[in-house]
Amino acid sequence: MSGFQFTFLGTGTSVGVPMIGCGCETCVSTDSRDQRLRCSVLIETAELRLLVDAGPDLRQQCLRTGITSLDGVLITHPHADHVMGFDDLRRFTPGRDDTLRVFARASCFTALEKMFFYMFNGANRYPGYFKPDPCVLGDILEISGLEVVPIAVEHGNVECVGFLFRQAGRSILAYLPDCKRISDAGMEALSGVECLVIDALRGRAHPTHMSIDEAVAISAEICPGTTWLTHLSHEVLHAREQQALPNGVNIAYDGLKLSL
Template sequence: MAADFELTFLGTGTSIGVPVIGCKCHVCTSEDPRNQRTRSSVHVRAGDFSVLVDSGPDLRAQALREGLTKVDAVLYTHSHVDHVVGFDELRAFCWHREDPLPLHATADCMATLKKMFGWAFSEENIYRGYIKPDPQIIAGPMTFGDLTVTPLPVEHAKAETVGFLFEVPGLPSTAYIPDVKSVPPETIALLKRADTLIIDALRSLPHPTHLSTEEALAIIGEAGVSRGWLTHLGHENDHHELEATLPHHVRVAYDGLKIRG
């Protein structure tokens, strides 16, 4: 029997989050909880395996909100601060482990992690209670029990960036690409294996390193998925107003939303 699958949106916001500090726009002052967006991250559970994607600055609050107590591996999309700077919060997931915590990242991202958090990767890191990382360079599909995770290379600014395709036999598959400006043909081909696509849609206006709403919808269409979810949303997006403009099979993600398969 295949493992069950659950993806939780820990955060759905852009790098500065929503509300934005000092902003009084109608989204930042909205009483709709769906307009309150912490930095983008998801948690995936497949059977007994618990996988975290990125360790952003809001990880502690996100984990407490969702009752997250166990992580078996961390996958990194890229090395930008809003996806890695909550690294120190990972120690809470190491306290009850005997083995180091596997961290899967591209070579570029792993180099940044080692530079930013050198103490954790040092051979002198022998103290119980500290993060004990097991660095793993992403070189192809990864398996966690019944869950297969395939990296999805995309273009986003100058950082080497990947999304991930989550597949469990017998269940709908889900692709997650929170930061992207363009998707190469080989990744589009991989996305055609997905039933659901979660994708960056920063705002309606064009942006040099992120997809606009229109661009995200075009990729959802090209991938041919049956369901699309928009994430990595800026304060230009009111949840209700944006969702009212979308095709019936595309929705706006929000913090705490769960997708089950």
């Protein structure tokens, strides 16, 4: 096994694809790459297994990928499509004294404490309940030899981050599933990254997400070896959009595993 593995557990936008009540060509497509659960990824190194985001499809994603243990969860921002599976993390803290580290910005914990008050008020200690160990994200996090750098991004009115993963002097991969613009400091930190995974909602512009053209332009600026587009809406038909992309830029799909 190589030192860093990255699995797309979900690559869909907030409503998922197919979308309820839609009969468009993507929503009825028989290409499995057009079926997208809500965005989440799994990061594995020799020492570590980390989840990024815990959306409403978390249970299904864990079952189909065979995830039976975790060392921590990173949260990008508290939009429903990234946190509504939070309670399903209970299977990773089965014992009365078990906890699981959750890494997020302070403003994200404020939102999580409102949504899931019973987890944070000290009354939720029974075996089988989810018992988070809240760890407020600062500048750089180091866990078992993996450096995780939060990258500030603009995404509507909510504080939102992407994550850059560095290991043994390599800037391996950046994951920015929800973003309209990347901060200057973020762009600087991303220089030299080997692989970029970035928001590309659809062809048309959107106020809080990058379009495919915007994602391709930012990829040309950062110049990683490979770029994968994610957080895709039903307007993205995999086979058609993939053809139109420049070399080195690809549409991601659920279940895709990268060994870097």
